[in-house]
Amino acid sequence: MPTSIDREQLRALRDRDAQLVEVLPASEYEEDHLPGAINIPLRRIDAEATRVLDRGRPVIVYCWDAA
Amino acid sequence: MSPRAAWRLERLGFGEVYDYTAGKLDWMAAGLPTEGTGAARPRAGDLARGEVPTCALNERLDAVRERVRAGGWEVAVVANEQRVVLGLLRARELDADGDHTVEQAMRPGPSTFRPFVPAEEMARFMTEHGLESAPITTSDGRLVGLLFRQDAVEHAPDEGDRAP
Numbered sequence: 001m002p003t004s005i006d007r008e009q010l011r012a013l014r015d016r017d018a019q020l021v022e023v024l025p026a027s028e029y030e031e032d033h034l035p036g037a038i039n040i041p042l043r044r045i046d047a048e049a050t051r052v053l054d055r056g057r058p059v060i061v062y063c064w065d066a067a
Numbered sequence: 068m069s070p071r072a073a074w075r076l077e078r079l080g081f082g083e084v085y086d087y088t089a090g091k092l093d094w095m096a097a098g099l100p101t102e103g104t105g106a107a108r109p110r111a112g113d114l115a116r117g118e119v120p121t122c123a124l125n126e127r128l129d130a131v132r133e134r135v136r137a138g139g140w141e142v143a144v145v146a147n148e149q150r151v152v153l154g155l156l157r158a159r160e161l162d163a164d165g166d167h168t169v170e171q172a173m174r175p176g177p178s179t180f181r182p183f184v185p186a187e188e189m190a191r192f193m194t195e196h197g198l199e200s201a202p203i204t205t206s207d208g209r210l211v212g213l214l215f216r217q218d219a220v221e222h223a224p225d226e227g228d229r230a231p
Contacts, residue, residue, distance in 0.1 A: 002073030002084045007097065010087050022091070023072040031105040032183075034094055042068050045075050055081055062087035063068040 002061075010060055018058035034062070095183035096206035109222040111189050112182025115203040115212030121146045124153065128172045129165025131156065144202055144210055145173045151208040152179055157199075179204040182211050187223035189214060 005013065014020065020037040022029050029039035040048045042063075053059055073086040087093075095101060098112045120143045122131045135143045141161070145154035154173030163172040179202045180189065193201060193216040203211040 002070065002077060002086045004088045005085045006089060007087070007093060007099075009085070013085060018085070021072070023069055024091075030103055032091065032095065032101040032103045034091065035100060035102050037102075040072075042072050042075075045072055046079070049076055049079055049081070053076075053081065058083040058085060059076055059081050060085045060087055061069045061072045061076065062090045063072075065090045065092040066088045 005060070013058055013060055016058060018060050019053055021053070021059060021061045022063070023061050024063050028064070037062075093206060096181045098182035098205055098211055101183075105185075109186040110182060111180050111184045111186065111201075111203045111214050111219070112211050114186055114189075114218045114222055115182070115214040116218075117212035119144055119210075119213035121150070121210065122156070122169050123147070124168065124170040124173075126169045127165065128156075128161070128163060128167045128169060131169055132161045132165065135161060142200055142213065144213060145169055146210050150210045152177065152202050152204055152210050155202065177202055179208070180214070181206065185223075186219050190216065190219035190223040193219055 020034060022033050022037045022039050023042045025041050026039055040052060069086050069088065069090065073084045076084045120135045120138055120140050122143050122145055124145060131143060141158045143156045144152055145156060146152050154175045155177045156169065156173055160172045160174055182203055198216060200213050200215045203214050205211060
């Protein structure tokens with residue numbers, strides 16, 4: 001079950017070399033994204049996640065907000 | 068959207084998946100840096116003057132007035148020990164009876180804005196609403212600084228012609 005985290009937990013996980021993934025569309029990612037984040041839009045998760053991400057490291061996903 | 072992505076990643080075999088549910092809005096509202104084409108645009112948080120004088124609710128107004136004006140300011144932000152914004156003292160409030168406390172004289176509950184709002188958007192809003200200055204706060208209400216309309220307009224050239 002995925003774990004919800006806050007900003008401070010995100011920072012701590014980044015220190016553990018967690019991969020940071022923005023799942024919003026590319027246009028929104030290109031305008032602003034968290035430092036070091038990569039972009040895998042939700043609808044491309046199946047196609048790209050296993051190719052781009054390392055299964056051996058934590059993964060953090062985020063979008064715009066909780067809505 | 069991110070919960071669905073997190074669940075899908077687990078299904079795809081990723082063993083340690085986290086969802087930063089508050090997301091980009093939370094990050095930017097805290098005034099933290101971003102990357103991307105928008106990162107170079109001046110934002111409210113970049114232009115806000117963090118050195119704006121602050122005061123506490125229980126201070127005497129005459130003492131605050133003297134301190135604020137000695138520093139060359141005509142406005143002060145009323146905040147608590149955590150720098151959470153509670154009110155504003157503009158020139159009119161600063162000129163009230165000096166025996167009053169800040170709490171009695173202040174303009175309570177001022178509208179606040181987040182640090183990530185682009186300068187041109189702030190300039191447009193402040194011009195349309197006749198705001199000379201506006202407190203910029205993080206999502207938990209802590210003061211980043213006071214943004215002056217003049218500063219917003221200067222960094223939003225398209226808005227300059229519309230300023231009164």
